[in-house]
Amino acid sequence: MKESLNQKVVSAIYESLPEKERIIPFLCDLLDLSRESAYRRVRNSIPFTFEEVAAISIKLGISADDIIGQHNNKRAFFDLYLNGTSDPIESYGKLLQNMADISQKLRKANESEMIASSSRIPFAFSMQYENIRKFRYFKWIHQTHEVPINFYLSDLTFPSQLETLYKNYMYNYMRVNNIKFILDKNTFLPTTEEVLYYHKRKLINDNEFLAIQKELLLVVDGIEQLLQTGVNEAGSNIYIYLSALPIESNCAYLEYDGTTCARYWSYTFNPIVVFNKEACTLQKKWLESLLKYSTLITKSNEYLQAEFLNAQRKFITDMTESEV
Incomplete structure (x- = not known):
């Protein structure tokens, strides 16, 4: 044995x-x-x-x-990366490296497939924006590390090594072809509420708040471009579906050259991962069933496109009014 x-x-x-x-x-x-x-x-x-x-x-x-x-077919092994160090840079770096590794496998595969459902802004849509990146890191530190109650965004320096990992992930992800995203109608609402929370606590100053708000609007502009063209800046096909039902599970099914992987996001962006083929097949079937309750809005259905984009922009612009 x-x-x-x-x-x-x-x-x-x-x-x-x-x-x-x-x-x-x-x-x-x-x-x-x-x-x-x-x-x-x-x-x-x-x-x-x-x-x-x-x-x-x-x-x-x-x-x-x-x-x-x-x-x-009775047992599958799931993996969750746990912070093994008190150093947030090292912990966050390992998470980013894992994401970069997976996207590289998808990019290099002869045949690949990815389907993801999301109740919030997909990480890949906003990773190129400096202030949003910094805010994600800031929020993650607040949630996973012991920090003073008045730990300010302005106190945080975004490390250069994390910038390098972001660029590596971005390069690989942008070249992964034929990705399907199933989005909730309120995709931007959770992030706007989080930014408002930290701003009301004065942990994000006015200039930082406005910079994040501006970048969130740019993310919506980027999604609008994807909806109109169906391809990203690297020429890869991206398909966006709008779910008629609230999305309760942030998850993804990936397949590359015969390897299957399912990833589940529970409380932060480090996912629970499983490679068991039977478990992955079940997850794929669930995502495909969600597609039945969703409408493809990439290069189609301008009415739903406009309704979705206008709603997301309103969530973002209402942030300012909520602060009055």
Whole structure:
């Protein structure tokens, strides 16, 4: 049993590692092992732990279920990245790196598919805007780290290493073709309420508030451009559907060269992830069923386009009136 598990893990690593990367340095770096400990695992002297198999599967985008033989359709393994450090830059950087890695796999795949449902602004639509990026990071720190109650946005410097990761993610995402987004009719409302909350607490000053508001309007302009053309700036096809029902689950189904992945966002933008094919198939079926209650508004249905865009712009402009 021990030898069989190790053989499966090692074989999966060899199949998935980039051509120039060697397995021992990979294991040492990912699992924080000495070279001897890594060699002992590769030689089947000691078994990989469950946590190690999970870390390897997430890093390489391979299924832990396939490795350990969970083919009875009764159990699937889910992964949630937990902040293992008090350093917000490192934690946030790992989340961004994971997003960049997934988008790179989609970009490089011969065949890929992505369907996502969202009750709020999709991360990919707003990532190019400096003030929105900074606000997302600011809010995430407030929600996940111990900070003073009066921790101001103006006190926060957005690190250059995070900017680099954003650019890497943006480059890959913009070149992923044929993405379907299912949006809630009130997509912009949660973000506007969050910005208002921090502004009312004086944690965001007036200039910062107005800068974020201006960028949110630019995001709507960008969505309008996508709706009219059906392609983004890199020429990739993007399909936007408007749901007739409130969207309660922010999730995505991804498939690239035979690998399936489902991602669920519960309380922040680090997702719960599963690679189990049966679980992913169920998620895909749910998203496809949601499409039945949705209307394609990319390059079609100008009435719904205008209604949706006008509603989002009103959420944003009403922010100022709410402050009076």
